[in-house]
Amino acid sequence: MKLELGHIHIHDIQFDSVSRVENGTLFVNAEELREHLLEDENIQSVSFEIARPGESIRILPVKDVIEPRVKVQGSGGIFPGILSKVSTVGSGRTHVLKGAAVVTTGKIVGFQEGIIDMSGPGADYTPFSKLNNLVVVCEPVDGLKQYAHEKAVRLAGLKAAAYLGKLAKDVDPDEVEVYETPSLKEGIEKYPDLPRVAYVQMLQTQGLLHDTYVYGVDMKHSLPTMIYPTELMDGAVVSGNCVSACDKNTTYHHLNNPVVHDLFAKHGTELNFVGIIITNENVYLADKERSSDWSAKLAEFFGVDGVIISQEGFGNPDTDLIMNCKKIEAKGIKTVIITDEYAGRDGASQSLADADASADAVVTGGNANMLVSLPPMEKVIGHPEVANVIAGGFEGSLQQDGTIVVELQAITGATNELGFNRLSAR
Amino acid sequence: MILITNNPKVYDDPNIGCDKEFIDGSIKDVLVAVRDRIHIGHKLLSHPLSGSVKPNETPYKSILISKEAGNMDWDSLQIIENSIEVCEKFVRYPIKCGYNIQERLLADFSEVDYQLIVAALASAANK
Numbered sequence: 001m002k003l004e005l006g007h008i009h010i011h012d013i014q015f016d017s018v019s020r021v022e023n024g025t026l027f028v029n030a031e032e033l034r035e036h037l038l039e040d041e042n043i044q045s046v047s048f049e050i051a052r053p054g055e056s057i058r059i060l061p062v063k064d065v066i067e068p069r070v071k072v073q074g075s076g077g078i079f080p081g082i083l084s085k086v087s088t089v090g091s092g093r094t095h096v097l098k099g100a101a102v103v104t105t106g107k108i109v110g111f112q113e114g115i116i117d118m119s120g121p122g123a124d125y126t127p128f129s130k131l132n133n134l135v136v137v138c139e140p141v142d143g144l145k146q147y148a149h150e151k152a153v154r155l156a157g158l159k160a161a162a163y164l165g166k167l168a169k170d171v172d173p174d175e176v177e178v179y180e181t182p183s184l185k186e187g188i189e190k191y192p193d194l195p196r197v198a199y200v201q202m203l204q205t206q207g208l209l210h211d212t213y214v215y216g217v218d219m220k221h222s223l224p225t226m227i228y229p230t231e232l233m234d235g236a237v238v239s240g241n242c243v244s245a246c247d248k249n250t251t252y253h254h255l256n257n258p259v260v261h262d263l264f265a266k267h268g269t270e271l272n273f274v275g276i277i278i279t280n281e282n283v284y285l286a287d288k289e290r291s292s293d294w295s296a297k298l299a300e301f302f303g304v305d306g307v308i309i310s311q312e313g314f315g316n317p318d319t320d321l322i323m324n325c326k327k328i329e330a331k332g333i334k335t336v337i338i339t340d341e342y343a344g345r346d347g348a349s350q351s352l353a354d355a356d357a358s359a360d361a362v363v364t365g366g367n368a369n370m371l372v373s374l375p376p377m378e379k380v381i382g383h384p385e386v387a388n389v390i391a392g393g394f395e396g397s398l399q400q401d402g403t404i405v406v407e408l409q410a411i412t413g414a415t416n417e418l419g420f421n422r423l424s425a426r
Numbered sequence: 427m428i429l430i431t432n433n434p435k436v437y438d439d440p441n442i443g444c445d446k447e448f449i450d451g452s453i454k455d456v457l458v459a460v461r462d463r464i465h466i467g468h469k470l471l472s473h474p475l476s477g478s479v480k481p482n483e484t485p486y487k488s489i490l491i492s493k494e495a496g497n498m499d500w501d502s503l504q505i506i507e508n509s510i511e512v513c514e515k516f517v518r519y520p521i522k523c524g525y526n527i528q529e530r531l532l533a534d535f536s537e538v539d540y541q542l543i544v545a546a547l548a549s550a551a552n553k
Contacts, residue, residue: 207477208541282545283546315473
């Protein structure tokens with residue numbers, strides 16, 4: 001399967017009477033987009049804000065971040081099974097508005113969700129501070145239940161991103177990248193001497209506010225399966241995960257999965273990137289046993305020498321992570337796991353809720369309990385009072401001058417377990 | 427199955443038909459009650475650290491264990507002991523404000539715990 005990604009670099013975003021992309025600027029007709037999003041009867045009102053890199057803006061609480069993309073050639077459409085038909089995506093050509101994103105905000109529940117600071121020390125902890133963001137502020141109709149509310153805001157974000165993505169359809173890209181995954185047989189013939197490596201991606205699937213959708217399927221009801229890496233780039237995996245801002249994978253992360261990109265970068269020279277096994281993180285323990293058996297079985301069947309396993313979330317998924325690691329290692333396949341840590345504010349406590357001797361190669365996204373002080377911003381988009389009840393916040397988090405003292409876990413993407421982070425200890 | 431919970435929404439729901447035990451206490455109290463059951467041979471069926479909501483944030487927890495008791499299950503014991511350790515680590519830090527005074531937050535935490543255990547019960551129903 002082969003996909004060309006045409007990147008159109010976006011340096012600015014502005015409201016205008018006609019939505020278009022011109023000389024690297026994304027112009028948005030807010031009224032037209034608002035009407036489009038208000039077609040959902042569960043949404044009472046929609047407003048838009050723009051947040052650019054370096055501006056004195058704080059966005060909270062952030063639900064999802066989505067990169068605008070459009071299918072230009074090849075089967076299917078962006079976000080298959082949700083906004084487009086379920087036809088297989090991942091081949092042909094896709095255009096990307098690189099440097100732009102849709103950020104959704106809205107109080108789905110009275111706690112959690114994340115912070116994006118566009119400048120200051122907080123900006124270093126989130127990759128989304130470097131993007132030109134169209135922030136979609138959605139308010140639901142009265143009495144809408146949490147599940148329906150989450151879905152309405154999720155769909156509004158995807159629709160807004162698809163609306164913007166379509167503006168890229170006829171624009172000549174600044175840069176084109178090509179990604180190709182051969183079939184198993186072709187790969188073995190083409191790279192007989194290279195180590196074969198697969199990627200096991202664990203998806204958050206515990207229930208309300210902790211869900212992930214694959215071609216529109218709630219992944220908690222699926223067995224682990226294989227997916228081509230380029231399918232991810234066309235939006236085959238969509239985030240419905242609102243909890244644990246620092247280590248949840250937004251839809252932007254799924255579209256730009258750094259494990260996939262780095263494995264492709266070494267594909268054909270250092271290793272043979274065979275493909276992705278996606279699996280879930282259910283609450284019921286027998287589901288965990290079955291899914292980890294299945295991911296190990298698929299890894300064995302693909303005949304790989306090594307796998308990289310990435311986690312999403314905290315606590316319950318630690319058990320899935322270790323089960324996957326143990327069972328795949330027991331097949332004689334080397335593993336590297338990617339996680340993050342809740343090691344206490346002093347960093348001295350046990351990092352994960354589970355462990356095993358076979359998990360001897362670990363990459364960490366950082367300690368989510370670390371305290372950070374975020375100075376006041378001139379403008380706050382969303383609900384500033386949420387800072388006192390946001391994950392990682394505490395009594396007095398929001399100080400009188402607007403400073404927020406929080407654990408790193410409050411910042412969207414800060415300790416991402418795909419390694420999509422801006423800071424490292426290197 | 428036995429459902430051990432301190433969440434009234436879970437305990438009072440007539441649609442959840444399995445045996446239930448209400449713990450009038452904290453998340454830690456629920457975890458310890460589950461550990462005591464594991465000591466006498468019950469098996470853990472759902473993960474005690476369900477949800478990304480941290481133990482020092484939500485006051486609610488619901489956990490499924492087996493009705494039958496046999497020999498002590500070491501895997502269950504390891505998971506519950508690790509979970510108690512994680513819980514103790516979190517509750518050392520200041521509990522975030524609000525949830526004990528704001529009804530909306532309490533209701534939301536209760537709903538999330540409820541939905542997560544409903545998802546686990548749906549898996550259990552297929553066995």
